[in-house]
Amino acid sequence: NAGVTQTPKFRVLKTGQSMTLLCAQDMNHEYMYWYRQDPGMGLRLIHYSVGEGTTAKGEVPDGYNVSRLKKQNFLLGLESAAPSQTSVYFCASSYQGNSPLHFGNGTRLTVT
Amino acid sequence: EDQVTQSPEALRLQEGESSSLNCSYTVSGLRGLFWYRQDPGKGPEFLFTLYSAGEEKEKERLKATLTKKESFLHITAPKPEDSATYLCAVRVYGGSQGNLIFGKGTKLSVKP
Numbered sequence: 001n002a003g004v005t006q007t008p009k010f011r012v013l014k015t016g017q018s019m020t021l022l023c024a025q026d027m028n029h030e031y032m033y034w035y036r037q038d039p040g041m042g043l044r045l046i047h048y049s050v051g052e053g054t055t056a057k058g059e060v061p062d063g064y065n066v067s068r069l070k071k072q073n074f075l076l077g078l079e080s081a082a083p084s085q086t087s088v089y090f091c092a093s094s095y096q097g098n099s100p101l102h103f104g105n106g107t108r109l110t111v112t
Numbered sequence: 113e114d115q116v117t118q119s120p121e122a123l124r125l126q127e128g129e130s131s132s133l134n135c136s137y138t139v140s141g142l143r144g145l146f147w148y149r150q151d152p153g154k155g156p157e158f159l160f161t162l163y164s165a166g167e168e169k170e171k172e173r174l175k176a177t178l179t180k181k182e183s184f185l186h187i188t189a190p191k192p193e194d195s196a197t198y199l200c201a202v203r204v205y206g207g208s209q210g211n212l213i214f215g216k217g218t219k220l221s222v223k224p
Contacts, residue, residue: 004155031210043156043199043214050209058208090155097210098143098203103155 002026004104006091012110013081021076021107023091031094032074033058033101034066036087043090049074050097081111114139114204118215125222128189133218135200136182145183146212147176148199156199190222 004025013019023032034046045058047066055066063085065077074093078085088108092101115138125131137145144163148156160169162178169176173194175186185198197219201212 033210040216042216043201043212045208045211048208048211056208058211092155094210099210100146100158100161101156101210101212102158103148105153105155 004091004093004102006089006104006107008107009105010108012112013078014112015082017081018077018079019081019109020078021089021091021109023074023076023093023104024072025074025091025093025102026072027093027095027102028071029093029095029102030071031097031099032068033092033094034064034074034076035090035092036060037090037106038087046076046089081109083111085109086111114202114207114213116200116202116213116215118198118200118218120218121216122219123221125187125190125220127191127222127224130186130188130190132187133185133198133200133220134182135185135215137200137202139202139204139213141205143203143205145178146201146203147183147185148201150197150199150217159198187220190220192222192224195220195222 007022033048035043049068052071088106092103119134147159150156160176165180197217199217201214
């Protein structure tokens with residue numbers, strides 16, 4: 001049972017490049033989330049989804065887009081990367097709205 | 113504004129030296145309080161959920177308690193393998209569905 005799997009684990013981008021981060025979960029969870037973690041800031045919610053085909057904005061959504069075409073996958077896109085998007089990105093999922101979140105091991109992104 | 117504050121930021125203990133980590137919160141309406149452990153380079157790992165004041169949960173050397181204003185994570189006779197960053201998070205009524213608001217964490221180091 002893999003849980004939440006994130007790819008890639010590391011990535012370096014130049015300013016203005018685009019990329020997509022992939023999150024896959026095998027727990028049949030309804031809810032999925034994308035967070036970013038920065039030193040001294042804690043984890044902050046970027047976007048989330050309460051089910052297949054749905055997405056919603058979190059606390060820091062600017063510069064990011066998401067899609068949830070299949071229940072098990074949640075994609076995070078950066079259309080034009082900026083140095084301020086250098087961070088560690090975590091995907092999480094939960095069974096329902098008041099269940100614990102289960103996290104992947106993160107993607108470390110550096111934008112130069 | 114909903115806020116979560118953890119103290120201390122860092123804690124160094126000798127093996128066997130018991131202590132407590134604090135998580136104080138100011139929220140409009142608490143749906144649940146969550147404790148996570150995070151090891152370097154990994155995603156947060158779920159430990160406990162507490163839903164109401166007076167509730168307690170235990171797991172091995174860890175015990176979490178909850179009052180109306182704060183939660184404590186008590187560590188009894190810690191071992192070096194307990195070294196990690198411990199994160200506290202709250203889920204509130206009326207917030208982004210399922211979202212957790214995280215504190216900045218307490219970094220625990222246990223020396224043999």
